[in-house]
Every structure is written in C-alpha cells, then in structure tokens.
Amino acid sequence: MDASTSDCSASFDTTQQGVTSGKALGFRLTLQGQGQHEDKTVPGSRNCPTSYSLSESYEFTLAGKPAVIVVLVQRFSQGFEGRDRCFLAVTGQPR
DSSP states (O other), X not given: OOBOOOOOGGXXXXXXXXXXXXXXXXXXXXXXXXXXXEOSSOBGGGXXXXXXXXXXXXXEOOTTSOOEEEEEEEEEEEETXXXXXXEEEEEEOOO
C-alpha cells in the first residue's frame, strides 16, 4: 500500500481541534491488556479521513483454537455529497 500524499486541508472543518496540517489522519486503537494498533502511515485509499470511531467488536473462538478479536472502526471522510463512512477491521488475539 502506498502512503497518502494528498493534501487533505480542504476536508477538515476549520474548527476541528488538533488539526495542524493537511496530512491524512490515522488512528490508534488500544485494547486494555491486549496491546494496540497504530497507523504509522495512512494509505491513499482512505481518501483523507477526517475522523474515526468504534463501531463494534467481536470475540470468536473455534474449539481447540485460540480466540480472535475483531474490532470494526468507522472511518469518515468528505465525499462528493457529504460525509462518507467506511469500515476498517482490526484483528488480534487476546493475551
């Protein structure tokens, strides 16, 4: 995946707190006692994300296999006709 090189300045509301550049926003997800996921770079396919939020989480276990955790994260960006919402799945195994 290629890192986003887009200037996202036009996507951000000027009243948003903490936005200091036109770089695409990544996110950090920390599960207490489970570790964390953090974007080191944001792929260009995310189209200038303006915010993220948690949607759902699941734990799944097959007999004789370790459990798997899946967290669905909503990613919002400015689309042609308003805000677009897409989902990212972050997976891991409980410790």
